[in-house]
Amino acid sequence: MLSILGMGGFHPRYRITNSFIEELGLDTSTQWIMDKIGIEERATTLPLEYIRSTRNQDIKRAVKIASHSATDLAVEAAKIALDRAGVKPNEIGLVICNSCTPSAMSPREGQMIADSLGIVAPSYELMTACPAFALHLDYLGKFREETLPDYILGICTAAMTQRVNYNDRTDCAIWGDGAAAYIISPRKKGKLNVMFSSFAADPSRCDAVAADTFGFFHQDGRAVRDFSVRQTVRMLKSLEERFELDWTKDFFVGHQANATMLDQITNNRHIPSSQHWQNVRFLGNQAAAGAPAVLAEHWDEMRKDTRIAVAVLGAGLSWGSLLFQVDS
Amino acid sequence: MYILSAASAHPDTLISDIFLAELSPEFAASSIRELTGINSRYSVLDPTYLRESKNLSPAAAIMASKIASTELAAQASKKALELAKIKPEQVGLVIGDCSVPSQTIPAESQRIAKLLGVKAPSFDIICGSASMHVALETLNSWKDDQVPDYVLVVSSNVPTQRVNFERGRARLWCGDGASAIVVSTRAKGPLKILSSKYSATPGMQNSLTSVPLFDHLEFAPTDPEMATRADLDTLRIGLRSLERVTTSLRWIPTQIGTQRLKSSCADYGLFAGQIWSVEDRFGFMFGSSFAACLSEHWKSIVTERLVILATAVTPWGGRAVSVLESGHS
Numbered sequence: 107m108l109s110i111l112g113m114g115g116f117h118p119r120y121r122i123t124n125s126f127i128e129e130l131g132l133d134t135s136t137q138w139i140m141d142k143i144g145i146e147e148r149a150t151t152l153p154l155e156y157i158r159s160t161r162n163q164d165i166k167r168a169v170k171i172a173s174h175s176a177t178d179l180a181v182e183a184a185k186i187a188l189d190r191a192g193v194k195p196n197e198i199g200l201v202i203c204n205s206c207t208p209s210a211m212s213p214r215e216g217q218m219i220a221d222s223l224g225i226v227a228p229s230y231e232l233m234t235a236c237p238a239f240a241l242h243l244d245y246l247g248k249f250r251e252e253t254l255p256d257y258i259l260g261i262c263t264a265a266m267t268q269r270v271n272y273n274d275r276t277d278c279a280i281w282g283d284g285a286a287a288y289i290i291s292p293r294k295k296g297k298l299n300v301m302f303s304s305f306a307a308d309p310s311r312c313d314a315v316a317a318d319t320f321g322f323f324h325q326d327g328r329a330v331r332d333f334s335v336r337q338t339v340r341m342l343k344s345l346e347e348r349f350e351l352d353w354t355k356d357f358f359v360g361h362q363a364n365a366t367m368l369d370q371i372t373n374n375r376h377i378p379s380s381q382h383w384q385n386v387r388f389l390g391n392q393a394a395a396g397a398p399a400v401l402a403e404h405w406d407e408m409r410k411d412t413r414i415a416v417a418v419l420g421a422g423l424s425w426g427s428l429l430f431q432v433d434s
Numbered sequence: 435m436y437i438l439s440a441a442s443a444h445p446d447t448l449i450s451d452i453f454l455a456e457l458s459p460e461f462a463a464s465s466i467r468e469l470t471g472i473n474s475r476y477s478v479l480d481p482t483y484l485r486e487s488k489n490l491s492p493a494a495a496i497m498a499s500k501i502a503s504t505e506l507a508a509q510a511s512k513k514a515l516e517l518a519k520i521k522p523e524q525v526g527l528v529i530g531d532c533s534v535p536s537q538t539i540p541a542e543s544q545r546i547a548k549l550l551g552v553k554a555p556s557f558d559i560i561c562g563s564a565s566m567h568v569a570l571e572t573l574n575s576w577k578d579d580q581v582p583d584y585v586l587v588v589s590s591n592v593p594t595q596r597v598n599f600e601r602g603r604a605r606l607w608c609g610d611g612a613s614a615i616v617v618s619t620r621a622k623g624p625l626k627i628l629s630s631k632y633s634a635t636p637g638m639q640n641s642l643t644s645v646p647l648f649d650h651l652e653f654a655p656t657d658p659e660m661a662t663r664a665d666l667d668t669l670r671i672g673l674r675s676l677e678r679v680t681t682s683l684r685w686i687p688t689q690i691g692t693q694r695l696k697s698s699c700a701d702y703g704l705f706a707g708q709i710w711s712v713e714d715r716f717g718f719m720f721g722s723s724f725a726a727c728l729s730e731h732w733k734s735i736v737t738e739r740l741v742i743l744a745t746a747v748t749p750w751g752g753r754a755v756s757v758l759e760s761g762h763s
Contacts, residue, residue: 166648169647169648206538206539207538208538208647209647210644210645210646210647211533211534211535211596211645211646211647212533212534212562212643212644212645212720212749213562213644213748213749213750214560214561217748217750217752220634221750226634226635226636226751227634228568228632228633228634228752229561229634229750229752230559230560230561230564230565230568230632231558231559231560231561232557232558232559233541233557233558233559233560234540234541234544234556234557234558235539235540235541241557245557245572248576248577248580248581249572249575249576249577250575250576250577253575254575305555305557306555307544307547307554307555307556307557308553309528309540309543309544309545309546309547309548309552309553309554309556310548310551310553312540312544312545312547312548313548315539315540316537316539316540317537317538317539318536318537318538319496319535319536319537319538319647320492320493320496320648323539421539421540421541421544422540422541422544422556424540424541424544424555424556424557
C-alpha cells in the first residue's frame with residue numbers, strides 16, 4: 107500500500123484581491139466574483155504594478171519578471187515535504203512531476219527540480235494538468251511493489267497567472283500560482299495511507315480547457331463548471347457507497363477551482379464546512395497544485411484514523427479520486 | 435508483454451543537405467553530410483516559409499506549420515492500430531509524449547485520443563528520447579491485472595518548429611516525426627519486451643541541448659559527441675544484461691550521432707550492420723526516433739529471431755535500456 111510520508115505547499119507572496127481586479131476597470135465587480143466563483147484573493151508570481159501597467163499582454167516578459175518560476179515554486183514545496191518526511195534528497199529514487207506551465211520545453215520541470223535539490227534519480231513528467239495528484243498516486247499504485255524505490259517525490263506546480271490575460275474578465279479572477287509536493291513510499295510507513303485511487307479521462311472534450319505554448323489559457327467556463335460539479339458529485343457518491351464515508355468524521359478536499367462550485371458540491375453531499383478543507387478562496391485556482399496544497403496546509407492537524415476523500419478534475423477532460431486514512 | 439506493431443508518420447517537406455546549404459552559407463552540403471551522417475530530415479514547415487523566414491520566430495512556426503504534432507501522431511497511431519488489427523475502441527490506455535507541444539494543456543495523449551476516437555484514460559510521460567522506454571518500463575512493472583489489454587504508446591515531435599534555419603547546428607540534426615506502438619500483455623505479437631529500465635546519472639552540468647520555453651533549440655557543437663559517448667556507455671550497461679553478443683543482436687541507439695557509433699561499435703563486439711538507425715533519413719526526432727526505427731525494420735522483426743537492445747540518452751543524464759526479442763509471431 108502506498109503511503110505519503112510528507113507533504114509541502116508553497117505559494118508566492120503577491121496577492122491579487124478583488125478590489126485590485128475592480129481597479130483594472132474590467133466589466134466585473136467583487137459582488138459578481140464572490141457570487142460566481144467565491145474567490146477573495148489569488149497568489150501570484152507577478153508584481154501587481156506589472157499587471158496594472160501591462161495587463162500581462164506579453165507572456166515572455168511575464169516569465170522574466172515573475173518572482174518565481176514553476177520550478178522555483180516546486181523546489182520550495184519539495185523542501186518542506188522532504189523535511190516533514192525526514193527524507194534526504196539523496197534518498198529519493200524517482201521524481202514524477204506535472205507542470206501546467208513548464209519553465210522550459212527541455213529539460214522539463216522534473217529534471218530541473220531534481221537538479222536543484224541535488225537528487226540523482228530518474229525523473230520525468232507524468233502529465234494530465236489539474237487531476238495530476240490523483241494520476242500520480244493511481245499510476246504508482248499499479249506498480250508491483252518491488253519495482254518501486256523506497257521514496258518517490260511527486261510534484262504538481264503551476265504559475266498560471268503568468269498565462270492570464272488581465273484584459274479578459276473571465277479568467278483573471280480565477281487563477282493563482284502555487285506548488286505542492288509529496289513524498290511517497292510503497293513500503294515505509296507514513297502519515298497518509300492511500301486506501302483507494304482512480305484516474306479516468308474523456309478526451310472527446312479535451313478542447314474545453316487549453317493553454318497555448320505561446321499564448322494565454324482559455325476554457326469553455328460553463329461547460330467545464332457543469333462537468334466539474336457533476337463529476338465530483340459522482341466521484342464522492344462512489345466513495346461514499348464503497349467506503350461508507352461519514353461526513354461527521356471524514357474530510358473532503360475538492361479540486362480548488364471555484365469556491366462557489368465547491369459549496370454546491372458540499373451542499374449536495376451534506377458535507378459540513380468543518381469537514382471541508384479548501385484554499386481556493388485565498389489562493390485562487392492553482393491547477394494541479396491546489397488539492398495537494400490543501401492537504402499540506404492541514405498536515406499537522408490530521409488525526410489518526412481520520413479519512414480524507416479527494417476528488418480532482420480538469421483538462422483532458424480528466425478526473426480522479428483518492429481516499430486516504432491517516433496513520434500516526 | 436509484447437509489441438504488436440510499430441508505425442511512424444512524417445510531414446511532407448523534405449529538408450536535404452543541399453536545401454540547408456542554400457538557406458545558409460555556414461555549412462556546405464558535403465560538410466553537413468560529413469558532420470552528421472544525415473542525408474535528409476522532414477519538417478512540418480513549408481520550404482517557401484523556411485526560405486523567406488529562416489524560422490526566426492518559433493511562435494510564428496506553429497501557425498505556419500502544414501501539420502500539427504497531434505495530427506502526425508494520429509497518422510502514426512492509425513497505422514499502428516491497423517497493423518496490429520486493433521480498433522480504437524479496444525485501446526484501454528493512451529500514453530503520449532511530445533517534447534515541443536503547441537499547447538501545454540491538455541496532455542498530447544488526450545488530443546491524440548480525441549482524434550482517434552479513443553475514450554480511455556490517457557496521460558503523457560515526457561522524458562526526451564527516453565519517453566517510450568519509460569512507458570515500456572511502466573507497463574512492464576505494473577501488476578498484470580492493472581494493464582489494459584491494448585495500450586497505445588505514441589510519441590510526436592516537431593523540433594524544426596524551434597530550429598533557427600539561418601545559423602546554428604540544430605538545423606543540421608533535427609527532423610520531425612511521430613511514431614506509435616501497440617503494446618499488449620494479453621495478445622502475443624512479434625516483439626517481446628524482455629526488460630526496460632530508465633536510470634539517471636549526475637548530468638545536468640552536461641546539459642547543453644535545451645529547448646527554452648519560447649526560443650530556439652540550443653545545440654552545442656559537442657552535443658552529438660557527448661550523446662555518442664553516453665550511448666556507448668549505455669550500450670555497455672545493456673550488454674551486461676545479455677548472456678553473450680551474437681550476430682543476431684541488433685542495437686537501436688538514441689539516433690543522434692549514429693555515424694560515429696558505427697566506427698566505435700567494434701570495441702563492443704558489434705559490427706556496423708548490427709546498428710539500426712533511421713537518423714540518416716529522418717534526422718533526430720527526440721522520443722519519436724525509437725519506434726520509428728522499429729517501424730522501419732518491422733519486416734525483420736516479424737520474420738527473424740533477433741535480440742534488440744535499444745538505448746536512449748538524455749542531456750540531463752538519463753539512460754534507458756530496453757531489451758526486446760523479435761520473431762514471436
